[in-house]
Amino acid sequence: MAGSEHPRIVIAGAGFGGLQVARGLAGAPVDVTLVDRHNYHCFQPLLYQVATAVLSPADIAWPVRHILSRQDNITMLMAQVEGVDRAARLLLTDRGTIPYDFLVLATGATHSYFGHDDWAPYAPGLKDIEDATNLRRSILVAFERAEATDDEEIRRRLLTFVIIGGGPTGVELAGAIAEVARHSLAPDFKNVDPRTARILLIEAGERLLPAFPPELSTYTHQRLEAMGVEVLTGRAVVDCGADHVTLAGGERIDASTKIWAAGVRASAAAQWLGVEMDRAGRCRVGPDLAVPGAPEIFVIGDTSAPPPELGPIPGIAPAAKQMGDHVASVIAARVAGRPAPGPFRYRHAGDLATIGRNAAVVKLGRLQLTGFLGWVFWGLVHVYFLVGARNRFAVAMNWLWNYVTRQRAARLITGDLSGRSPAGRGETGATPTPTSPPSGS
Known part of the structure; x- marks a missing residue:
């Protein structure tokens, strides 16, 4: 896409919301860059079945590049988002900066221990x-x-x-x-x-x-x-x-x-943008899911806090997908010079x-x-x-x-079994790992 004069759409997060935005822009006259720290899309509702040995990881994950392989206007980059330079319109990652005309943050949520x-x-x-x-x-x-x-x-x-x-x-x-x-x-x-x-x-x-x-x-x-x-x-x-x-x-x-x-807490998107957040750390956005005062930046999924007049929106996959569809339609309309659709409306199934x-x-x-x-x-x-x-x-x-x-097909014990618990007992043999940053919603 080098040398293209199409508007540059950057999507951070290849979860349900981010992937839906990317798919919604298929065929639009834009250049899309999708950024995620993983190269796969994970079906989070079935993670517990991997944890309890019913399914293998490959059963609920799929390479993002393959999902979007038939979409000519998209580039996938594996990188960790580190911030946003709003003045220069740059997404900051551990692999460098990515310029954007429209930015969609769909960076999900991580665990909340309520101050502990x-x-x-x-x-x-x-x-x-x-x-x-x-x-x-x-x-x-x-x-x-x-x-x-x-x-x-x-x-x-x-x-x-x-x-x-x-x-x-x-x-x-x-x-x-x-x-x-x-x-x-x-x-x-x-x-x-x-x-x-x-x-x-x-x-x-x-x-x-x-x-x-x-x-x-x-x-x-x-x-x-x-x-x-x-x-x-x-x-x-x-x-x-x-x-x-x-x-x-x-x-x-x-x-x-x-x-x-x-409990969960939102990713650091509100801090990256320097905008108002709610008690769960989610970015407050307008009825079109854009950041107030920054119509080129959208926040969706678990890290978005839409206004109360839109009604309660749960942090589940269907909500993130509906947000993704809406943002894709808003961006496509603006690029084409058409009136943007009305405010986002969540339909709870x-x-x-x-x-x-x-x-x-x-x-x-x-x-x-x-x-x-x-x-x-x-x-x-x-x-x-x-x-x-x-x-x-x-x-x-x-x-x-x-x-x-009644058999579990994925009962394989893999990984490092030499670690000891912080108390030194070493009972489970599992080395505690810190909470990892979110990849998408």
Whole structure:
């Protein structure tokens, strides 16, 4: 595209929102540069299935270059965004600067520990492939270490799994770990019974899945308990260490594996731009999703805070995709000299969460589904929205195999197993890693 006089559109983040903007500009008289620190697009709603050994990373990720290979007006660059020079209209990356005429920031979100970032090494979250594979290693190694020890206290700690946060991610993780322990691993160990594993789901609020109707929250709570998960609602975590969590009131739970699913915070986009942000660090934008006073800069997805008059917009994939479609139409209209479309309007299709085998909750307008029907609907929706026929086929076949045999096909322990926990116990063999920056939404 060297020497082109077309407007330069730079998109930061190849998640759901950024990818949708790029696709929406196919055929437009513009030069698009898509920047991401990864070379793949990850289907985040199924990350927990990588973490619990149902799927392999390649099942839910696809190379961005391949996705956009038929789009002639786009260049993909693998780089880490470091800032924005608004005056010079440059995106700053670790690979140099990229000039833009229009800039779209779709850099997503990362984990929020609500002022306790020192908990991050002990209770990692789940936002990308690296998080998922690290968590899978920690879960599987915990069972291996329990098999090898004769110390009952250490064994109990190793076989205690604490998930903090009762939203969809926490519910799905709790149910999946329970199925791994009760069924997939049960026949494979001789010195320890994986079915004795203790799985706790801790939610500071009064009920699970607060965005769902109360009756679906109650169903979820009851179904998890029937699967052997201990559900603690109205209990806030006040401390988290290498081998424990402490709840409000002083109750201590010894556990080697903790998983954070309690909150997110936006990327540093607002700081890069020097603009107003909300309490979650998201950029405040106008009705067209452009930054006030900078009509050439758009912020979408988890790092965007649209004005209240647009109504509540959840931080989920469909919302990011709709934002991407809107921004692409706004840019295309401006480039063509046409009137821009009206303000962004979010259309909420529904809420879904799976609990475990034959159990899910679905809210579609007035329609509510639970149990087997909800579970089938949840699966069909997720297979449909995967990128690429190969991924859809692979995921569907893995799910069928898992349903028939209860076996997890991706139970490989890879990576460095020599690390020790910060307390020096080395029980899980997983080296804590700091929270990584987000790549897109």
